[in-house]
Amino acid sequence: MNLILVISFLFEQTIFISIIRLYSQSIAIIWEMMIAPVQLDVCAAYLISTLQVTTSPLRIAGTVASFALFLTVTGHIAARNVLGDVPIRNAFIIGAVPALVAILVTTFNLNSFIGLAVAVILDWAVIRTLYEQSSSMSAYITFIHFVVSIILAAVLYAVLALIGSFPGWSSYRILHK
Numbered sequence: 079m080n081l082i083l084v085i086s087f088l089f090e091q092t093i094f095i096s097i098i099r100l101y102s103q104s105i106a107i108i109w110e111m112m113i114a115p116v117q118l119d120v121c122a123a124y125l126i127s128t129l130q131v132t133t134s135p136l137r138i139a140g141t142v143a144s145f146a147l148f149l150t151v152t153g154h155i156a157a158r159n160v161l162g163d164v165p166i167r168n169a170f171i172i173g174a175v176p177a178l179v180a181i182l183v184t185t186f187n188l189n190s191f192i193g194l195a196v197a198v199i200l201d202w203a204v205i206r207t208l209y210e211q212s213s214s215m216s217a218y219i220t221f222i223h224f225v226v227s228i229i230l231a232a233v234l235y236a237v238l239a240l241i242g243s244f245p246g247w248s249s250y251r252i253l254h255k
Contacts, residue, residue: 142177149173149223152230153205156223161209168208172223175200198224 150173157164157172176197183193198220205223206216 138181142181145180146170146173146177148231149176149227152227153201153223155226156219157205157209159222159226160215160219161211164209171208172201172204175204 150169153172154164154166154169157169179193179197179200182188183190183196201223202216202220205211205219206213209216209219211219
């Protein structure tokens with residue numbers, strides 16, 4: 079319970095600071111637009127580059143949630159592949175654990191190989207606990223989860239790279255339509 083209070087306090091403080099930064103930067107943009115005529119494209123590019131530099135807790139939470147959802151899907155695919163019909167609620171816990179490890183490793187700038195090893199070990203422990211399987215069966219499910227995650231991530235990356243390579247589909251044009 080205390081951890082939740084600490085996280086909510088940090089979340090509130092960082093959001094307040096981010097709102098103040100965005101407000102001051104938007105005032106600066108409006109002031110520049112009033113002083114010198116600026117094209118809307120340049121103003122939007124400046125705003126987007128500013129938003130990419132400032133990291134808000136909401137963006138971090140969205141990244142963790144989307145990564146956890148991805149790992150939830152791959153964890154459920156792995157468990158169904160090995161065990162058959164399993165409840166999906168277990169997969170939500172399986173997906174959240176490696177996502178949180180990834181955020182901690184990134185936040186504290188730790189070695190990514192150590193983070194990967196910790197994530198796989200915790201994934202194995204969660205799978206063993208939730209599905210009540212033996213150590214070897216849990217290791218097999220964890221291995222399948224790892225392989226399915228890599229394959230699905232590679233396919234999604236390839237599809238996004240293919241879409242990004244279409245003529246006229248650069249990120250600049252998508253943002254300005």
